[in-house]
Amino acid sequence: MDAPAEPARPVAAEPPETGPERLDWFCQQPEHPGAEHPDADPVRTVWQLPRFRLGSRRFTGRIDHALVCVTREGTYDTFLPPDRPASVRRYVALYEVDTRPRGFRLRVPLPSLVDCFEFEVTAEVTWRVVAPERFVRSQERNAPGLLSRRLLPVMRGASRRHRIEESAEAEQAVHDAVNAASWIGRDEGLRVDCAVRLRRDATERFHQARLRTARHEAEALEPEHKASLLREQLEATRQAGKIAFYEEQLAKGGYAALALHLAVHPDDTPRVLAHLSEEQARLVDHQLSLISQVLEKGRLEDYLMAGPHQEIADRMTALLRATALSDQAPQPSAEAPRQPLAQRRPEPDA
Secondary structure, three states: OOOOOOOOEEEEOOOOOOOOOOEOOOOEOOOOOOOOOOOOOOEEEEEEOOOOOOOOOOOOOOOOEEEEEEEOOOOEEEEOOOOOOOOOOOEEEEEEEEOOOEEEEEEEEEEOOOOOOEEEEEEEEEEEEOOHHHHHHHOOOOHHHHHHHHHHHHHHHHHOOOOOOOHHHHHHHHHHHHHHOOOOOOOOOEEEEEEEEEEEOHHHHHHHHHHHHHHHHHHHHHHHHHHHHHHHHHHHHHHHHHHHHHHHHHHHOHHHHHHHHHHHOHHHHHHHHHHHHHHHHHHHHHHHHHHHHHHHHOOOOHHHHHHHHHHHHHHHHHHHHHHHHHHOOOOOOOOOOOOOOOOOOOOOOO
16 A cells, blocks of 8 residues: 655755855956856756655646656656646656756956956856756756856967957957857756957056046147137237226226226215215315405406306306296297397497
């Protein structure tokens, strides 16, 4: 009588190898994707089936995983999705293998023709399991680590033949060498694609940047000198024009200079107006004092006073006319306008 069926116990895949590989000649460590990517092992689950009894039930697992079944005789049967075995009675182990495409980035220093210089390479590696049976037979559990170990010698051999100045040729050589190495991962059932980007190391790039900056400065030195001279000449011309303008305005004196000052400093207008009122009042007072002194001392003859008397008469007439207009007094139109007092001549005595 058969024993009762026991549930299948999954056995986790072995942990990926995480030991870093040293580049001895530079004492640097490349970036290993094994520790960074938890899906480095495409074998997701290993089922042990020594006493597993499912009867007529089918074991499916994930529909997007391939199934590799191991018989008691040690042979392997592979079922790619969506195919599944009708029964697992004759198998002792079952592997679920993920066949989706995945990738990782490999950044390592590569030697040049001279050991004191190196290249920096970034390789974008894409891989997938195309033969699950071969991968299970290989007992590999870290596909990125396996591919890194296979790619590094190929890339080192290609870059070693070039000087540090020949970065473009070295990149093409590394790219061709990697593409020619189609055998990488073939025995383990992997299909590998790789894109390579190579450049000089940080020290050499800094040196090249300094040379480029110095070259650009040397090329720009003469044009900048000419531009500076032209700028100074134009500034001198502008200053000369300003000086000539101010000299012309100040030479006019009086109100021209004052107007120029107010145009530049409009905030000084109230103060200037107050100052002008004071100056005007002082000027009038000074003129009146001079007239008083002249009249008091009697140094002017009568014929010399005729002109001032006439000016006084004209001013009085203008003031009277302005007063009449402001009062809007009616003026008779028929009468002839009276002659000013200054224009009347005394009638001769009979």
